Amino acid sequence: MVMGLLSTIIQHHRGMLLLIKSANFGSSYALIRDIVKAMRYGLWINCCATEEQILRVQKEDEFPFSIPEVIKEIQAAYSTDPFFENLENSWGTQLYKYTRSDILHVGRWHIDSSPGLDHDDAEIRDVTTTATLSIVVLAAKFLDRQNYAVDCKQVEALAEIGLGASHG
Numbered sequence: 595m596v597m598g599l600l601s602t603i604i605q606h607h608r609g610m611l612l613l614i615k616s617a618n619f620g621s622s623y624a625l626i627r628d629i630v631k632a633m634r635y636g637l638w639i640n641c642c643a644t645e646e647q648i649l650r651v652q653k654e655d656e657f658p659f660s661i662p663e664v665i666k667e668i669q670a671a672y673s674t675d676p677f678f679e680n681l682e683n684s685w686g687t688q689l690y691k692y693t694r695s696d697i698l699h700v701g702r703w704h705i706d707s708s709p710g711l712d713h714d715d716a717e718i719r720d721v722t723t724t725a726t727l728s729i730v731v732l733a734a735k736f737l738d739r740q741n742y743a744v745d746c747k748q749v750e751a752l753a754e755i756g757l758g759a760s761h762g
Contacts, residue, residue, distance in 0.1 A: 595636075595639050595648060595651070595652070596639055596640050597736070599632045599635060599636040599732065600636065603633060604729060606629050606632075606725075607625075607726065607729060610626060610721070610722070614721070614722065619718070625725075626721050626724060629725045629729075630725075630728055633731060634661060634664050637732060638667060638668055640732070641668065641671040669682070672735075677734070680754075681731060727753060730750075730752065730753040733749055734746045734749040734750050737749060
């Protein structure tokens with residue numbers, strides 16, 4: 595299930611980058627919300643879910659738990675993980691910001707010779723970094739859970755480099 599979520603968010607990430615390249619920023623923001631949500635579900639399945647809960651998700655083909663409940667359980671599960679804590683401290687605001695509803699962007703539309711959603715380069719950088727980090731975090735924690743601790747640490751090291759570069 596986690597591998598399926600990873601595959602899905604990688605496809606969403608590619609789509610998001612294509613949308614940004616073609617200046618369709620509003621649609622790219624819709625994908626970032628799905629990416630972050632899928633990462634959270636994946637982390638929860640990876641570290642918190644019981645076999646019964648996973649079977650329930652598979653059977654009902656929808657996630658029966660609220661995001662606040664999922665976040666609370668993930669935070670508890672990774673409370674002693676320095677990588678996760680650093681990521682949450684560095685990117686927690688962006689994770690929240692890009693999972694909120696489209697209504698926040700309504701006031702940012704402008705109409706002139708090239709209508710569209712106002713944006714700036716820093717925001718686009720935050721969106722792409724958040725999407726990429728969502729993939730990296732889920733991949734690292736999945737590798738760790740599958741007893742590939744060395745690979746997990748290598749992926750986390752790449753993420754740390756990305757975090758440093760994006761804030762520098």
